[in-house]
Amino acid sequence: MIRKPYLVIEENQNFHYSLMKSMIEGASLSEICNQLYHSNQMILAVADTDLHLAGYSDCFDWKEYTRKMVPDMLQYSGSSMDNLDNETVSIYTYLSPLLSSQGIRIFLFPILLHETAYGYILLCTDIATDQLDETIIMKIQQLSLVVALQFSKQNDINTATRHFNSFLFEKLLQAEHLTHEDAVHYLAPLEKKIHRRYYVLYFQSDSSSNIDSFIQQSSRISRFHTMVRSTLPNAKHILMFEKENAQVVLLPFPYDHLEADLLKIRELYIRTMKPNSIFIGISMPAELSNLAEAFRQAKLASSFLSGSRKELPYMLYQELGMIRYFFNHSGELDYEFLEEFIQKYIAPLEEYDRKHHTELLRTLELYLSNNGSKRETEQKLFIHKNTLRARLATISKILNCDVDLLEDLFEIQLAFRLKHLFEKDGEKDRNFLP
Template sequence: MYIEESLQLQNKLLTTLVTGGGLKELVESLSNFIEKGVIITNPSYRVLHSTLSNESLKPGDSLDVLALNPPVPGRVLILAGEEGLEALALELSHDSKRLGFLFICNPGTDDDHRLKVLTHQARNLYVIEMQKQEELLETGRHYQDAFLFDLFYGNMEDNEDIISRARLWGWDFAQPYVVTVFELEDYEAYSEDHYLVSSLYDIIQSIVQPLDRSVILMKKNEEVILALPIEEKKRRDDKAFINMIINQVLAQVDERIVSRRVRVGTGRKYDQPTELFRSYQEAKVAVKLSVLLKGKGNMTYFRDLGVERILYNHDKQELLEFYREILADLEAQDKQKNELVETLENYLSHHCDLKATATALFLHPNSLRYRLKRIEEILDVNLEDFDIIVALIIAFKIKHLIGFKEKLSATIYRSSKMSALAIVMRPVGYYPLWRMES
């Protein structure tokens, strides 16, 4: 059934390719043949081409793709602008690599089997064309990413050489740049997480592309690196501009990448391209330390970090020795209940405010005074001495920072030891694998 019609469609699509047509022409040929609207997207549902008359749906726009309720095999609900359309969904993939999706809009009920047969017979031609485009893009990205890798890791020492090479991609390094890193939390290699990072990349690209052709965007494992050209203006204006972009990205992340958190760190602005690697490293430090800065949200600026940014890259053994000199006696005396250590940390975090600390710990002020007196006796210090207060604050920051770094290292080690099957089987939040039955 439908064999003759299927052969006609294949001949029509082959003729389109032979006469110089590309992906756009293939989509239009299929749409005309089956008399249905057709949309083709990349793996994160960014529209590559569409035959819908919907003016709000243009190449580069993102589709919201939802499962039907009740679910129907092979069918989804797509939101194109404010319009909801039922569609048949076909995954376009090769060697387990997802290249994109093909959507047949408003398929009706009577043509269901016919459309499945026709689109399955034609899918190989779409896969071949998408592979060809992907290979061309990959070739360009290879040289571009090699240049950016050297730039972000400080392997280039000549400003004029960097500026002239960057012009090949339309980047103007004669102006200052600042680097922001977007990181997918709990990223696991060899899982579907790389599709989530691709989706994050597409979100950022859709927001920054209209701003300036000198914007730089790069994917690297769990990161998307954004380097923004910044005009010479007040620091407050710079931050407001960057905040606007980050907030737009995070708003779309909340809608499109469910159940996963994206952390953001921003480095400082640098005038010379040979110094841009510092902004990248600062942004990465800000991302990592954002885990420690509770209540600060997902967005951290390196410039706004306190003493943590100095301690983060300091020698671990030296930090431990400082911590032990300051707090070891108190911890030794407080092994059973741990109440004195907790009391001191709360007292410091509440800016040495007796009333606020007592309220936080549900203590009577006199009970708190007694504990603080005991702490002074054990440590042989005066808690009204400013230098002592600073030393104690740093000691607690070291305690949490070292604990955080050890936890981070353990997580990385566990991830590397996880079996491939366990990783592949891990559920993810955004990408259901819709496949139509042949």
């Protein structure tokens, strides 16, 4: 009984020495977990706040047993510990049918320092373990500081790298009389294959609204970049930057399987950044020397998509058509004016058709789609030419214009174009990418 406290102190000192030695040697989180397994028989892993593994001991198939684990599945274990700020925090447990079949339980210890959440330390135990030994908790507390420092260090490296890349991107946007050779020189530090022309993708989202800390945000962004690099076969040709709290991706032109890879990048963004909504704008292919204009195009397309009622995975700048001329210098649309413009030419015909059971709106749409050809419109509607003339005359009277006048026809075409752009059309088939 007298010797036991000294043995505990000695064990913790050895554990502390092992941790400090690992840090001094620059060991990774996986190497630290492996060393602690061999020296203390603790089966450990480390995960970020989204429960993505950042390091683990090789003696256990952590990826297989935690791949379906999400924060909502964690349960309170009934135990607690003091965190690095000397505040009491709950210890959680995770138990799945797969773990149960193997007689295993996983405990999760939150890593908190200065009110910042860094992630969790995971401990694999026997399923019969309900209460944790105080010695184990003391070791986890010591390990928490090391993990927090490792996360902070890696976060600083990742943030510095992204800031440097963003600085290069800013130089491209701000450079005057930029040549392709200048652009290649600027981008040389990225060690990527540089192409002459690119699509610019602008990812606008509200992902920051569900992020608890800068560490978590940085971790998600880094994971998004890493996932793109490791998942897409053309990753060495893809350039990634940050600007205005948005992610900017450059895809070379021409690009095989463009739409498929674009949707993959979108899926990876959703999986890693966890946004409530996402709006992707895509520029027209542009020379690197004209990157500033391509960036403006992508941003406008994203801005339009975020303000419209359309539920689309992305919007191409070229799809905006005439609406491109209604953006101000800040990239904003006057939605109230545009809505009034649509109502001026669309609503009166809808109301008239509803009251008189006519097809004036459909007639006008076909007339416009046939570029004002009366013959083609007659044929598609299966009506006599006199019937069409009568309908067009009625339309002109209702709208207080002349559909045969070029100026009036331009405004009517614009109204219909705006209507199709703003209406919520859901899941249309779209095969418009070059």
